[in-house]
Amino acid sequence: GFSRQGKPLGKGGTMIYLDYAATAPMPRAAADAMYAVLTEQYGNPSAQYPFGLEMKKRLEGWRGIVAAAMGCPPDRLYFTSCGTEGDNWAIRAALWQNRHAGRHIVTTAVEHSAVLECCKWLEKDGYEVTRLLPDGQGNITAGQVLEAVRPDTALVSVMLVNNELGTIFPVGEIAEGLPAKNPKTLLHTDAVQGFLTFSARDLGADLISVSAHKIGGPKGIGALYIGPRIRNPRPLLPGGGQEGGVRAGTEATAQIAGFAKAAELRMDSRLEDQRHLCELKAYAIEKLSAIPDLHFVGNGAAPHILSVSLAGWPSQNIVNDLGSQGVCVSAGSACHQGKPSHVIAALKLPKRTASGVIRLSFGPAVTKADIDACADAIRKHHDSRCPMLL
Numbered sequence: 237g238f239s240r241q242g243k244p245l246g247k248g249g250t251m252i253y254l255d256y257a258a259t260a261p262m263p264r265a266a267a268d269a270m271y272a273v274l275t276e277q278y279g280n281p282s283a284q285y286p287f288g289l290e291m292k293k294r295l296e297g298w299r300g301i302v303a304a305a306m307g308c309p310p311d312r313l314y315f316t317s318c319g320t321e322g323d324n325w326a327i328r329a330a331l332w333q334n335r336h337a338g339r340h341i342v343t344t345a346v347e348h349s350a351v352l353e354c355c356k357w358l359e360k361d362g363y364e365v366t367r368l369l370p371d372g373q374g375n376i377t378a379g380q381v382l383e384a385v386r387p388d389t390a391l392v393s394v395m396l397v398n399n400e401l402g403t404i405f406p407v408g409e410i411a412e413g414l415p416a417k418n419p420k421t422l423l424h425t426d427a428v429q430g431f432l433t434f435s436a437r438d439l440g441a442d443l444i445s446v447s448a449h450k451i452g453g454p455k456g457i458g459a460l461y462i463g464p465r466i467r468n469p470r471p472l473l474p475g476g477g478q479e480g481g482v483r484a485g486t487e488a489t490a491q492i493a494g495f496a497k498a499a500e501l502r503m504d505s506r507l508e509d510q511r512h513l514c515e516l517k518a519y520a521i522e523k524l525s526a527i528p529d530l531h532f533v534g535n536g537a538a539p540h541i542l543s544v545s546l547a548g549w550p551s552q553n554i555v556n557d558l559g560s561q562g563v564c565v566s567a568g569s570a571c572h573q574g575k576p577s578h579v580i581a582a583l584k585l586p587k588r589t590a591s592g593v594i595r596l597s598f599g600p601a602v603t604k605a606d607i608d609a610c611a612d613a614i615r616k617h618h619d620s621r622c623p624m625l626l
C-alpha cells in the first residue's frame with residue numbers, strides 16, 4: 237500500500253525507501269490510468285473499428301506527453317519494453333546504419349549492463365569495443381571520449397547519469413565535438429537515470445533511451461528517441477507494423493498510459509522536485525559525515541544518487557541489516573557474490589572501501605526524517621559489528 241504522501245509502506249507501515257534508482261513507487265493517478273486501460277479501454281490500437289481507432293488516438297496522446305518530457309517530436313519517440321531494450325535497440329540500429337563506416341564502438345567501463353553485455357555480444361560478432369575508464373571519482377571527460385574516436389568508429393555510447401555513482405557524463409559536449417572527429421559516428425546515450433533533466437533537442441545525441449519505472453511509471457515500458465540521422469531504423473523486433481513498422485508487437489497500452497501519467501506528474505513538479513532532491517542530498521552528506529569510517533564514493537552531481545562506503549563493513553551485510561531495520565538501500569547495482577560491481581571496481585578504490593559501498597537514492601517523497609533514520613541505522617550497524625579485516 238501507499239501512505240497519503242505516496243510513500244511506500246512496509247509490513248509495519250514504517251518502511252523507509254531509499255532505492256529510487258532501482259525503481260520508484262507509482263503515484264495513484266498513474267495506477268488509475270493503467271486500470272482504466274486494462275478494464276475499459278482495452279481495444280487494440282491497430283483495430284479499424286471506432287473502439288480501436290479511439291485507442292490509437294489515446295496512444296498518440298500518450299506518445300505526445302512522453303515526447304514532451306523527452307523534449308523531442310512525437311514521431312521520433314518509440315515505445316520499448318524497458319530501458320534495456322532501448323539500449324540494445326539503439327546500439328544495433330546505429331551499427332546497422334553505419335555498417336559501411338566501421339566496426340568500432342566507444343563506450344565506458346561503467347555503463348549499465350544493458351549496454352556492456354550488448355557490447356560483449358557484439359565483440360563475438362567481430363566488433364571492436366573501447367571501454368573508457370573513469371577517474372577515481374567516477375568521471376569521464378569529453379576529451380577522453382573524443383580521443384578514442386577513430387575513422388572506423390561507428391558508435392559512441394555514453395550514459396548521461398551513472399546509476400551507481402550519480403556522476404553526470406558530458407554527453408552534450410561529446411555531441412558537439414563528435415562531428416569534427418568523425419562526422420559519421422553516431423551517439424547513443426542511456427539516459428535512464430537522467431530522465432526529465434534534459435531535452436533531446438539540446439542534448440544532441442542521435443539515440444536516447446529511457447525507462448518509465450525510474451520516474452514512477454510501471455516496470456516493463458520504456459522509450460527510445462531516434463534522431464533524424466538514423467534514416468531507416470533497423471528493428472530489434474521485426475514483425476507487425478506497430479510503431480511505424482520499426483518496433484513490432486501490440487503496444488503495451490496500459491503500461492504506456494501509466495508511463496505518460498507518471499511523466500506528466502513529474503514534469504509538473506520537476507523544478508520543485510529537483511530543489512527538494514538537492515536539499516536532501518546536501519542534508520544526507522551532512523548527516524552521514526558524522527559516521528566514523530564512512531567515505532563518500534565518487535563525486536556524483538545528480539541530486540538523487542549518493543554512494544557511500546563504510547570501509548571494512550561488507551556492503552551486503554549493511555544492506556541486510558538496514559533492511560531488517562526497515563531501511564531499503566542497495567549495494568551498488570547489486571554486489572554480485574561479494575564482489576564489488578563493475579562500476580565500483582573501475583574506481584580502483586582500496587579493497588576495504590570498495591567492499592563496503594552502498595547506494596542511497598532519493599525521490600520526491602523522501603523526507604529529511606527518512607535520511608535521519610537511515611543515518612541512525614548505518615551508525616547502529618557500524619557500532620554493533622566488528623569491521624572485516626581486509
Ligand code: PLP
Nearest residue numbers: 318319320348350399428429447
Ligand atoms: N540503464 C540504467 C542506467 C539503469 O539504471 C537501468 C535500470 O536499472 C537500465 C538501464 C535498465 O532499465 P530497465 O530496468 O527498464 O530495463
